[in-house]
Amino acid sequence: MPAAAKTKSIKSRPKFATADFAITKLTKERMPVLPFLRMKNAVLGKKFVLSLVVADDAYTQTLNRQYRKKTYIPNVLSFPLSEDEGEIVLNLKQARRECSDRAESFRYFVALLFIHSSLHLKGYRHGSTMEEQEQKFLSKFHITNTFRS
Numbered sequence: 001m002p003a004a005a006k007t008k009s010i011k012s013r014p015k016f017a018t019a020d021f022a023i024t025k026l027t028k029e030r031m032p033v034l035p036f037l038r039m040k041n042a043v044l045g046k047k048f049v050l051s052l053v054v055a056d057d058a059y060t061q062t063l064n065r066q067y068r069k070k071t072y073i074p075n076v077l078s079f080p081l082s083e084d085e086g087e088i089v090l091n092l093k094q095a096r097r098e099c100s101d102r103a104e105s106f107r108y109f110v111a112l113l114f115i116h117s118s119l120h121l122k123g124y125r126h127g128s129t130m131e132e133q134e135q136k137f138l139s140k141f142h143i144t145n146t147f148r149s
Helices: 036-044 057-068 092-099 106-121 128-140
Strands: 021-025 049-054 076-082 085-090
Touching (some): 021 036, 036 049, 036 106, 057 085, 076 106
Parallel strands (some): 021 049, 049 085
Antiparallel strands (some): 076 085
16 A cells, blocks of 8 residues: 555655654644654654654545545544555544544544554554553553543
């Protein structure tokens, strides 16, 4: 499967890039301050090459239709490109819409989505083992739910 970001002409340059991790923003939505690189290294390892694309509703829905044959607007999509390379496409606008219904702060929910999709890239499937891993990594980085109704 081709990299999601490469399926469309990207005019913006990566907001942040190292040899093994890049963040590309295709939207003006504000990102929460999170240790994305450290989380990536903890979950996937330092040698795993990861691209994080922050995209809007239309872009993520198009990818969801094209690659998963689903019509809804996703909050996150994971694309394994090889055993040691992958891409996460994160829709912050959708995450913001969903977090209060889940009684989770925006920062916590975005961290959860990033860890969740990283675990998918590592081969995890939904279930209690994946949920335990998510909580382990959230705790490791002291990311707590600060939701207030």
